[in-house]
Amino acid sequence: MADMESMGHVSGVWRRRRREGLAAAPDAEHVRDAAVESGGLGGAATRGVLWMTVQKWITRLGGLATVALLTRVLDPADFGTVSAAMSVLPMVYLLSDVGLSTYVVQVDAPSERALRTAFWFSLGMGVILFAALYLCAPLFAAAFGIPGVTTALRWMAPAILMVSLSSVSIALLRRRLMFRELAQQTAVASLAAQVVAVVLALNGAGVGALVGQLLVSMGVGSVLAIVRARWWPRWGFSLIDLRVMAGFGSQVVVVELVAVARAWGETAIIASVLGATGLGYLSIAKKLIETVQDLSASAIFPVATVVFAKTREDVEHLRSAYHRALSACYTTVSLPLGLVVAAGPLIVPVLFGGGWGTSAGVAQVLALAAVFTMGATLDHGLFYGVGKPGNWLWYSVVIDGLTLAVTALTVRWGLLGVACGFALVAFGATVLRWFLVARLLETRATNIATPLVRAAPIMIGSTAVGLLVVVLTSGFDDLLRLVLVGVAMSLVQVVLAILVEPAVAVDLLRGLRVGRIAPGLVARVEARLPATAAASEG
Numbered sequence: 001m002a003d004m005e006s007m008g009h010v011s012g013v014w015r016r017r018r019r020e021g022l023a024a025a026p027d028a029e030h031v032r033d034a035a036v037e038s039g040g041l042g043g044a045a046t047r048g049v050l051w052m053t054v055q056k057w058i059t060r061l062g063g064l065a066t067v068a069l070l071t072r073v074l075d076p077a078d079f080g081t082v083s084a085a086m087s088v089l090p091m092v093y094l095l096s097d098v099g100l101s102t103y104v105v106q107v108d109a110p111s112e113r114a115l116r117t118a119f120w121f122s123l124g125m126g127v128i129l130f131a132a133l134y135l136c137a138p139l140f141a142a143a144f145g146i147p148g149v150t151t152a153l154r155w156m157a158p159a160i161l162m163v164s165l166s167s168v169s170i171a172l173l174r175r176r177l178m179f180r181e182l183a184q185q186t187a188v189a190s191l192a193a194q195v196v197a198v199v200l201a202l203n204g205a206g207v208g209a210l211v212g213q214l215l216v217s218m219g220v221g222s223v224l225a226i227v228r229a230r231w232w233p234r235w236g237f238s239l240i241d242l243r244v245m246a247g248f249g250s251q252v253v254v255v256e257l258v259a260v261a262r263a264w265g266e267t268a269i270i271a272s273v274l275g276a277t278g279l280g281y282l283s284i285a286k287k288l289i290e291t292v293q294d295l296s297a298s299a300i301f302p303v304a305t306v307v308f309a310k311t312r313e314d315v316e317h318l319r320s321a322y323h324r325a326l327s328a329c330y331t332t333v334s335l336p337l338g339l340v341v342a343a344g345p346l347i348v349p350v351l352f353g354g355g356w357g358t359s360a361g362v363a364q365v366l367a368l369a370a371v372f373t374m375g376a377t378l379d380h381g382l383f384y385g386v387g388k389p390g391n392w393l394w395y396s397v398v399i400d401g402l403t404l405a406v407t408a409l410t411v412r413w414g415l416l417g418v419a420c421g422f423a424l425v426a427f428g429a430t431v432l433r434w435f436l437v438a439r440l441l442e443t444r445a446t447n448i449a450t451p452l453v454r455a456a457p458i459m460i461g462s463t464a465v466g467l468l469v470v471v472l473t474s475g476f477d478d479l480l481r482l483v484l485v486g487v488a489m490s491l492v493q494v495v496l497a498i499l500v501e502p503a504v505a506v507d508l509l510r511g512l513r514v515g516r517i518a519p520g521l522v523a524r525v526e527a528r529l530p531a532t533a534a535a536s537e538g
Contacts, residue, residue: 073201073202077280078210080280081148084271085152088264090259093160094257095129099389100249102252102389105309115172117242144272162219190221196212197209200213248389322378324503330374330455331505334455335489337367338459343466358415369422373430376430395429434449461492
């Protein structure tokens with residue numbers, strides 16, 4: 001976790017160039033950054049979160065519908081095979097980039113030569129890793145004990161080149177806060193991929209349908225990102241620039257590699273004990289929880305990293321913005337997660353069919369674990385945005401290592417045992433993050449814990465009502481029961497949010513522009529705010 005400034009072998013010129021963001025003179029990126037600032041960082045951030053949320057809704061709901069169809073055509077072993085193969089790809093993606101794109105996102109002003117260096121290095125690594133993955137695919141298949149992984153990995157290998165070609169373009173779009181463009185291109189790529197997956201599955205492609213979905217999604221998304229960024233690389237490479245960027249990016253890469261290694265280790269442990277079928281049931285449960293998270297909290301991370309990077313010099317402002325964002329995260333995301341906890345046995349059969357009942361109980365426990373970890377998305381963006389990935393690194397090593405150890409201990413009790421282990425680790429990780437963030441923001445850990453404590457009555461109240469409705473409607477059609485549970489929980493969530501977290505309620509009402517339709521409602525909620533909070537709202 002050494003700081004790059006302390007590297008004794010670095011020359012004075014190199015250190016000066018690092019502080020200046022590797023920029024010798026103003027360029028197009030300086031102009032674009034100034035345009036963002038003049039347009040209002042807060043407004044750009046709000047629009048960014050909105051667009052990323054819309055994109056998540058389109059891609060995840062469309063993806064969920066696709067999975068719901070595919071589960072009726074493919075069997076659990078197909079999903080388990082692809083899940084095992086895909087657990088390898090994130091590690092390869094990271095090695096092809098070495099965190100250089102993350103450096104481009106958070107640095108003050110990257111020079112053209114630095115951008116070219118990042119591009120050509122990433123492309124070169126992509127070619128090498130493509131060949132390595134193709135040749136080593138049988139070794140991964142042997143490690144997982146699933147022979148089909150060999151073919152799946154070899155089919156997936158071209159995705160590495162697609163990531164390498166578009167990594168700098170996507171980083172430029174993010175640092176310019178062009179999240180509308182990112183959202184649009186991701187939605188288009190996702191929808192195209194889902195169509196391909198369904199067509200292939202209906203024509204008996206089996207595992208090939210899921211692999212085709214990945215390749216089309218990555219290919220279309222990469223092309224659109226390159227075109228929209230309007231940055232065309234010419235030859236240029238600097239070892240000095242590479243060493244500076246890699247000094248920061250290597251810490252980011254290690255963080256992600258630890259997470260990928262943990263996921264890979266979990267996959268190997270579960271596959272070796274419960275087989276591809278057990279892994280398939282777990283992958284569907286995780287897919288449901290990931291969908292819920294992607295429809296809400298995960299939209300914050302790409303925006304938060306950029307915004308925190310641009311406001312990191314003002315600790316008080318940073319602290320206030322973080323606290324407010326965390327409160328909103330807990331108050332809003334807890335609703336869909338609570339719905340899974342209350343109605344998981346209804347959701348899974350309705351979406352995936354009656355043959356996936358094993359995934360229901362697992363999804364309920366994972367949803368409970370996700371309640372504790374939803375703040376991790378914001379914390380992740382915070383540490384990267386302020387330029388301290390090293391702090392997040394050691395946290396990741398501890399928590400991911402603990403998660404892997406707990407998985408190895410609990411797998412003997414089946415998928416529910418593994419899910420309960422996740423929940424225990426998630427609670428401990430949340431407590432640890434309170435102290436880490438408190439130190440970074442120069443405040444007390446109890447202040448960081450306050451948003452979760454205040455949101456607890458909201459989460460418990462709405463989930464309890466959901467469970468009650470499930471019991472009272474036991475004789476109804478499952479789809480109707482699910483609708484009734486969702487409506488009841490939503491109403492209770494809104495009422496409790498207004499009573500317990502009026503500031504968050506006001507933010508949400510303003511963000512949705514409810515004031516244009518029902519100004520009286522917004523005024524009544526604002527009246528519940530303390531005088532100091534109301535003043536800050538103004």
